Each structure stands twice: as C-alpha cells, then as structure tokens.
Amino acid sequence: VTGALTNAQFLLDRHPDGTLLESHFRKVVSPIPIPRGGQVLCRTLFLSLDPANRAWMQGRTYRDQIRAGEVMSGFTLSEVVDGRQGGISSGMIVACEAGWQEYAALPASDLRKIEVRGALSHHLSVLGITGMTAYFGLFEIGRVCPGETVVVSAAAGATGNVVGQLARIAGARVVGVSGSDDKNRILEDELGFHGTVNYRSERFLEQLKDCCPDGVDVYFDNVAGEVLAAVLLRMNTYGRVVCCGAVSQYESTGRPAGPPAVPGLIVTRRLRMEGFIVTDFRQRWEEAIARLSGLVDDGRLRVIEDIWDGLDAAPAALVDLLRGGNVGKRMVRVADSTEGTAS
Amino acid sequence: VTGALTNAQFLLDRHPDGTLLESHFRKVVSPIPIPRGGQVLCRTLFLSLDPANRAWMQGRTYRDQIRAGEVMSGFTLSEVVDGRQGGISSGMIVACEAGWQEYAALPASDLRKIEVRGALSHHLSVLGITGMTAYFGLFEIGRVCPGETVVVSAAAGATGNVVGQLARIAGARVVGVSGSDDKNRILEDELGFHGTVNYRSERFLEQLKDCCPDGVDVYFDNVAGEVLAAVLLRMNTYGRVVCCGAVSQYESTGRPAGPPAVPGLIVTRRLRMEGFIVTDFRQRWEEAIARLSGLVDDGRLRVIEDIWDGLDAAPAALVDLLRGGNVGKRMVRVADSTEGTAS
Numbered sequence: 250v251t252g253a254l255t256n257a258q259f260l261l262d263r264h265p266d267g268t269l270l271e272s273h274f275r276k277v278v279s280p281i282p283i284p285r286g287g288q289v290l291c292r293t294l295f296l297s298l299d300p301a302n303r304a305w306m307q308g309r310t311y312r313d314q315i316r317a318g319e320v321m322s323g324f325t326l327s328e329v330v331d332g333r334q335g336g337i338s339s340g341m342i343v344a345c346e347a348g349w350q351e352y353a354a355l356p357a358s359d360l361r362k363i364e365v366r367g368a369l370s371h372h373l374s375v376l377g378i379t380g381m382t383a384y385f386g387l388f389e390i391g392r393v394c395p396g397e398t399v400v401v402s403a404a405a406g407a408t409g410n411v412v413g414q415l416a417r418i419a420g421a422r423v424v425g426v427s428g429s430d431d432k433n434r435i436l437e438d439e440l441g442f443h444g445t446v447n448y449r450s451e452r453f454l455e456q457l458k459d460c461c462p463d464g465v466d467v468y469f470d471n472v473a474g475e476v477l478a479a480v481l482l483r484m485n486t487y488g489r490v491v492c493c494g495a496v497s498q499y500e501s502t503g504r505p506a507g508p509p510a511v512p513g514l515i516v517t518r519r520l521r522m523e524g525f526i527v528t529d530f531r532q533r534w535e536e537a538i539a540r541l542s543g544l545v546d547d548g549r550l551r552v553i554e555d556i557w558d559g560l561d562a563a564p565a566a567l568v569d570l571l572r573g574g575n576v577g578k579r580m581v582r583v584a585d586s587t588e589g590t591a592s
Numbered sequence: 593v594t595g596a597l598t599n600a601q602f603l604l605d606r607h608p609d610g611t612l613l614e615s616h617f618r619k620v621v622s623p624i625p626i627p628r629g630g631q632v633l634c635r636t637l638f639l640s641l642d643p644a645n646r647a648w649m650q651g652r653t654y655r656d657q658i659r660a661g662e663v664m665s666g667f668t669l670s671e672v673v674d675g676r677q678g679g680i681s682s683g684m685i686v687a688c689e690a691g692w693q694e695y696a697a698l699p700a701s702d703l704r705k706i707e708v709r710g711a712l713s714h715h716l717s718v719l720g721i722t723g724m725t726a727y728f729g730l731f732e733i734g735r736v737c738p739g740e741t742v743v744v745s746a747a748a749g750a751t752g753n754v755v756g757q758l759a760r761i762a763g764a765r766v767v768g769v770s771g772s773d774d775k776n777r778i779l780e781d782e783l784g785f786h787g788t789v790n791y792r793s794e795r796f797l798e799q800l801k802d803c804c805p806d807g808v809d810v811y812f813d814n815v816a817g818e819v820l821a822a823v824l825l826r827m828n829t830y831g832r833v834v835c836c837g838a839v840s841q842y843e844s845t846g847r848p849a850g851p852p853a854v855p856g857l858i859v860t861r862r863l864r865m866e867g868f869i870v871t872d873f874r875q876r877w878e879e880a881i882a883r884l885s886g887l888v889d890d891g892r893l894r895v896i897e898d899i900w901d902g903l904d905a906a907p908a909a910l911v912d913l914l915r916g917g918n919v920g921k922r923m924v925r926v927a928d929s930t931e932g933t934a935s
Contacts, residue, residue: 310860311829473855486654492855507850512816512835515867517653522865524858 256281257560258350261306264317267502269303269571271564274321274349282354289335289357291327293347293583296560297373298323298567299407300471303499311526321349321563326363326373328586335360342586344372349563351583366542368552369586374578375411375545375552376538378527382493383411384537385530386469387419390523391491395420397466398485400457402448402476403496405432405553407578410440411541412469414550417441421467424460426476428573435576440551448476457483464488472497478508484520492524500571553577599624600903601693604649607660610845612646612914614907617664617692625697632678632700634670636690636926639903640716641666641910642750643814646842654869664692664906669706669716671929678703685929687715692906694926709885711895712929717921718754718888718895719881721870725836726754727880728873729812731762733866734834738763740809743800743826745791745819746839748775748896750921753783755812757893760784764810767803769819771916778919783894791819800826807831815840821851827863835867843914896920 255278262275284290305315305322315322325347329337335357343360347353363372374380386408387393399416403409404425413436416423424444425436433445444460446453457479464485470477473495481490498505514520530537544550555575557566560583570579598621605618627633648658648665658665668690672680678700686703690696706715717723729751730736742759746752747768756779759766767787768779776788787803789796800822807828813820816838824833841848857863873880887893898918900909903926913922 470855477855490855492858494859495856498856504852507852507854509847509850511850511854512813512820512833512865512867513838513841515835515865516837516869517867519867519869519872521867522855522858524855524860524862524864526859526862529862 254281255279256350256352258348259321259560259563261315261317261319261321265306265500268500269306269568271568274564276561281352284331284334284354287335287356287358288354289329289337289360290331291325291343291345291347291353291355291360292330292587293325293327293351293353293560294342294586295326295370295373296323296349296563296581296583297325297378298563298570298579298581299378300403300494300496300499300571302567303571304495307499322346323348323563324373324378325583326369326377327353329360330587332357340587342369342372344377349560351560367545370554370556370580370582371545371552373580374407374554375541375550379407379578380411380541381530381534381537382408382527383415384541385527385533386491386493386525387412387415387467389530390525391467391469391489393419393421393467396422398422398424398461398463399467399469400424400426400461400465400480401469401471402426402480403471403494403573404436404442404445405429405576406471407575408493409469409471410436410553410577411550413442414440416467417443418544418549422463424457426457426472426480432576440553454479467491469493470495474498474505478510481508481510481514481520484514484518486518488518488520490520490522492522496571555579557581559583597624598622599693599695601691602664602903602906604658604660604662604664608649608843611843612649612911614911617907619904624695627674627677627697630678630699630701631697632672632680632703633674634668634686634688634690634696634698634703635673635930636668636670636694636696636903637685637929638669638713638716639666639690639692639906639924639926640668640721641906641913641922641924642721643746643837643839643842643914645910646914647838650842665689666691666906667716667721668926669712669720670696672703673930675700683930685712685715687720692903694903710888713897713899713923713925714888714895716923717750717897718884718893722750722921723754723884724873724877724880725751725870726758727884728870728876729834729836729868730755730758730810732873733868734810734812734832736762736764736810739765741765741767741804741806742810742812743767743769743804743808743823744812744814745769745823746814746837746916747779747785747788748772748919749814750918751836752812752814753779753896753920754893756785757783759810760786761887761892765806767800769800769823775919783896797822810834812836813838817841817848821853824851824853824857824863827857827861829861831861831863833863833865835865839914898922900924902926
C-alpha cells in the first residue's frame with residue numbers, strides 16, 4: 250500500500266435542521282481500516298456529490314438515514330489496494346459507497362467492477378449512477394417518443410443535462426428549467442436544448458408556456474415544489490411525470506404541500522406520475538453503459554463535469570451544490586490512481 | 593310513440609360556487625324534439641347520477657364544461673322511439689348521454705346498443721360505465737395481484753363497491769374507506785370486504801394502519817383530499833395509486849393543495865399514480881361486460897343499486913349523492929320501457 254498510513258474522514262457531526270452548512274461536518278483522522286472476513290480495502294479516487302446526499306440526512310428513504318457521528322455517506326470510484334480477503338485483484342477500479350474518507354474496508358459483494366472507458370471520472374457522471382438515472386428514467390419511466398416535448402428541471406445538473414441531451418438524441422423537443430440564465434445559455438448553446446426557462450424569473454410561467462407551444466408530454470422532475478406544480482398544468486393528455494428527485498424540499502423543515510393539480514389533473518388528463526430508483530434497473534446497467542459510451546465516443550453526448558480537488562473540499566462542494574452552484578456532475582478528486590505508478 | 597307529447601327537462605339554471613343545491617336546477621317543459629339529419633329520437637328510461645356530474649360543472653375536464661342554461665348532462669339508458677333517420681330499429685335499448693330530460697334527439701353514432709342481460713338497470717351499474725371504471729381501473733391501472741392489499745375509497749359508492757368485490761375475487765385483501773359505519777357494515781357483512789375504515793372517525797389514521805398490517809399495494813382513489821394523503825403514507829414500495837376521481841374536491845372553490853407525500857414518497861417508494869377515463873378502454877368494454885355478467889350470474893359479484901323514481905327526483909338525488917347519501921349505484925328511473933306494451 251502506497252500513500253498515507255492514516256485515513257482522513259468527514260463525519261456528519263450534527264443533524265442539519267433546514268439549511269446544510271459546512272459546519273455540520275467534522276474532519277477526523279483515523280487509522281487505515283484493516284480488512285477482515287471478506288472485506289476489501291479500497292482507496293477513494295473520486296467522491297460523488299449528489300443532492301440525494303442531503304435527502305439521506307432527512308430520514309429513512311430507500312436506505313437508512315445518515316446519523317450524526319457517522320462517516321458521511323457518498324458514492325465513490327475507488328481502487329482496490331488490498332483485495333486478498335475478498336479474492337479481488339489489487340489495482341482493480343470499483344464503484345462503491347466508501348463515503349467521505351480516503352480509505353474504506355468494504356464487503357467484496359458491495360463493489361461493482363468498472364471496465365474503464367475513457368476518462369475515469371466519466372464512470373461517476375454519464376457512465377455512472379447519474380447517467381443510469383437519466384437513461385432509465387427517461388426511456389423506461391418517461392417512455393419518450395420522437396416529436397414529443399420533454400421538460401427537465403435542474404437541467405444543468407448532473408442528471409438533468411444528460412436527460413436533456415438524450416431526449417434530443419431521441420428526437421424530442423427539449424426544454425430545460427434551471428435557476429440561472431448563464432446555465433440556460435450553456436444548455437442551449439452547447440448541449441442543444443431547444444428552449445430554456447429560468448424558474449427564478451418573474452415571467453417563469455409565461456416563458457414556460459411560450460417554450461412549450463404544444464404542451465408537455467414528459468416532465469423529468471428533479472426538484473418538486475413550484476416547478477412541478479407549474480409544469481403539471483401544461484401536461485398533455487397521457488403525459489408522464491418522471492419523479493426522480495425533490496431537491497427543492499430536501500432542506501424543508503415542515504411537510505411541504507403537494508402540487509394542487511394532484512390528483513385532479515391526473516384524472517382528467519390521464520397523467521402518470523411514477524417514481525424510480527436507479528438500482529431498480531441494476532440488471533440492465535451494462536446495456537445502458539454501452540449505449541451511453543457509444544454516444545460519448547460519437548460526440549453526440551457531451552460530458553459535463555465539475556470536479557473539485559481534495560477530500561477537504563467535500564463539505565463546501567456539497568453545500569454549494571444544494572444552492573445550485575454546479576454545472577454538470579459535481580465530484581471531488583480525492584486521490585490519483587496508483588495504477589502504473591506503484592508496484 | 594306512446595306517452596307525453598311534451599319533454600320535461602332540467603336545466604342547470606345557475607353555476608354553483610361551492611355546494612350544489614337543488615335550486616341550481618330549473619325544470620322546463622319543451623316540445624319533444626324532432627330528429628333531423630341522422631338523429632335518433634330517444635326516450636330516457638334510466639338516468640345515471642355520478643359524482644363526475646358535479647366535476648363537469650367546475651370547468652373543462654375531459655369534456656366541455658356544463659354551462660348555466662343548458663340541459664343538465666347525464667348518462668342514460670334510453671329506448672329508441674324513432675330511429676328512421678339513423679337507420680336504427682325502434683325499441684332498441686341504447687346507452688347514451690341524453691341528459692336530464694325525457695326525450696333527446698341524438699346522432700346515431702353517439703348511441704351504444706345494449707344487449708340486455710338480466711335487469712336493465714344493471715347496464716347503468718355493474719355492466720355500465722360504473723362497472724367498466726372499476727374493472728379497467730383495478731386491473732389495467734392498478735394491476736392487482738393475489739395476496740396484495742387493496743384500499744378503495746368511496747367504497748360503498750357505485751364504483752367503489754365493485755372495485756372491492758372484484759379485488760376480493762382476484763385474491764386480494766380488500767379494505768374499504770367510507771364515511772359511515774352503517775355503510776361499512778354492509779361492505780363487510782354483505783360484500784365480503786376484509787376490513788373497513790370510517791374516514792370521519794377521529795381514529796381514522798390508526799384504524800387505517802390496523803386494517804393494513806402489510807401496507808397498501810393498490811389504492812383506488814375516488815375522493816382525493818385527506819383520505820388520499822393518509823393512504824399514500826401507507827403505500828408499499830412499487831405501490832400503485834389508481835386516480836379515478838376527486839369527489840372531496842368537486843365543490844371546492846379554491847385550488848386545494850395536493851398531498852404532501854407527492855412527489856417525495858413517489859420517488860423513495862417508487863409509486864405510480866395514474867389517472868384514466870373509462871372511455872380510454874372503450875375497445876375492450878364488451879370483454880369486461882361479458883366477464884362481469886358472468887360473475888353476477890354466478891352470484892360472486894353482488895349488484896347494489898339505489899334507484900329513485902321519476903325525473904323530478906334527479907336534483908335531490910344528485911345533491912344527496914354528493915353528500916355521500918348513496919349505497920351502490922344511484923340512478924333515477926325516468927320511464928318504463930314500452931317494449932312489449934306498445935306496438
């Protein structure tokens with residue numbers, strides 16, 4: 250094992266009520282864990298930062314709540330540095346959930362081997378959970394068809410930008426919703442969105458209507474709240490709402506009311522609102538990775554990443570992400586692979 | 593043509609804001625219409641009263657809004673008394689939308705011929721739109737499986753009681769929600785519901801939990817509002833909410849907020865909420881009628897009807913229906929068939 254003999258970690262120090270702050274985290278330095286009983290020692294290369302990280306603090310979701318005092322959870326790309334207990338080769342690159350720390354000892358069964366294609370970071374963005382979420386949400390839940398109008402919120406975000414690009418490639422008209430005119434310019438000029446709307450604009454409702462002259466067939470919702478309420482009113486008969494996230498509510502202290510259109514418009518316009526978690530489609534990830542990789546190689550799908558350096562940057566990077574500071578997939582580069590340098 | 597030479601009609605006299613009253617209707621007597629250009633003269637035998645009648649007054653839904661001054665709309669079973677213009681035999685029984693009047697001249701293409709099986713009234717209840725709604729909602733939208741728990745609201749209503757019985761026949765555990773202990777006794781003692789809950793009880797939430805120890809897999813929602821909000825919290829992963837109606841909101845003057853669980857729980861529990869209108873399945877009605885008729889003949893599906901006599905009863909019958917006064921399918925017997933008596 251090369252590198253430090255200690256393991257820098259960030260704990261969730263206090264449970265946040267409302268707005269998450271950097272001060273909710275605390276850095277500690279522990280010994281590197283010793284893998285036991287089938288465990289594999291992994292070194293974190295890239296740490297993914299996701300709005301869902303904040304939701305995990307709020308309560309039990311599709312996984313256990315993150316409790317104060319625990320190492321902060323997070324998806325990672327890691328390198329196996331000692332795989333003997335798990336029968337895994339050292340040097341293998343794996344996707345796992347090592348959390349906010351330099352090293353983790355994880356059961357071999359919790360690791361997903363990565364066949365690296367192109368830049369390693371792509372396996373946390375378009376070829377990772379983000380890309381899988383966009384792919385299965387849009388095609389399996391949204392069932393988009395050519396000529397339809399697709400609206401996606403948090404459109405400049407990690408998932409949203411891929412949703413929009415994939416919908417465009419699938420022959421749909423794509424309208425992105427974000428909270429910044431600068432982001433919207435990138436979406437239109439660089440990613441081929443047909444239209445964009447700024448939900449912070451006073452003319453949001455009017456602009457949304459203007460951008461969707463034929464109504465909305467598929468709404469890929471990452472945010473909930475007022476944007477969901479507004480887009481629902483523009484849905485066409487038999488429209489589909491892909492319920493992927495609710496980032497506008499992850500820091501709410503109360504229980505926000507649902508959109509007034511539910512369930513009245515769901516009945517009269519025969520809408521389908523459906524939620525999903527990307528792991529529901531785990532058996533088909535390899536298929537999606539192959540297709541997305543092909544689109545990246547062909548230059549049809551652009552990869553937008555927002556990489557911060559060093560584990561120490563993680564708290565600020567997550568807090569800023571929840572304020573909408575990112576364009577594309579935000580992650581932290583924790584360490585470089587030793588592959589080829591160590592022996 | 594036997595009977596009166598005049599046509600008694602009820603108009604929607606004023607648009608209701610909030611609670612519908614009998615005084616919103618006005619009776620007028622007009623000449624019997626003369627069928628022209630493909631029209632068929634129909635005499636109303638049974639008039640269906642449905643919560644949706646009230647929704648139609650609120651605004652444009654899947655059909656035009658009912659405007660003040662127009663004959664009140666309603667589904668009917670009618671007898672063709674002069675079908676020459678439309679090439680239809682006199683005496684034929686048809687389902688149509690003649691509205692609240694004794695006679696109507698309707699395009700032949702708007703009539704659906706009824707092959708009468710058993711009591712004629714069944715073709716407005718279990719073999720009519722009500723039964724079709726229950727059948728396609730439960731099986732096509734709800735996709736109920738044996739062993740699952742199904743909750744249905746307005747469970748003693750025209751659609752609800754059929755939903756519950758069909759779910760029981762399909763091997764599910766069925767819990768009915770109504771606003772009356774008397775109704776609930778009928779559901780359990782006579783219709784085979786496994787459990788019932790009174791949403792007016794102070795212990796509603798607790799009773800709902802007790803009645804659904806394994807959670808809820810399918811919720812057939814006829815009412816929206818607080819019952820929907822409460823059942824959503826008990827939904828299992830991959831649960832389905834069949835959005836059929838929103839009767840608790842049809843007399844609202846504002847825009848009621850949606851359930852707080854939307855979209856948060858939809859994501860984390862991967863729920864599907866989906867609306868439908870029974871006419872979406874029009875091509876398959878004959879299949880459903882044959883199956884439902886077989887279940888009625890076998891005594892497995894009980895037909896519960898609530899028939900008032902005379903067109904003059906229609907305003908009170910609808911107002912009372914919206915207060916939850918009915919058990920089973922409410923309709924008005926407007927006239928007896930002349931079949932076999934006239935010649």
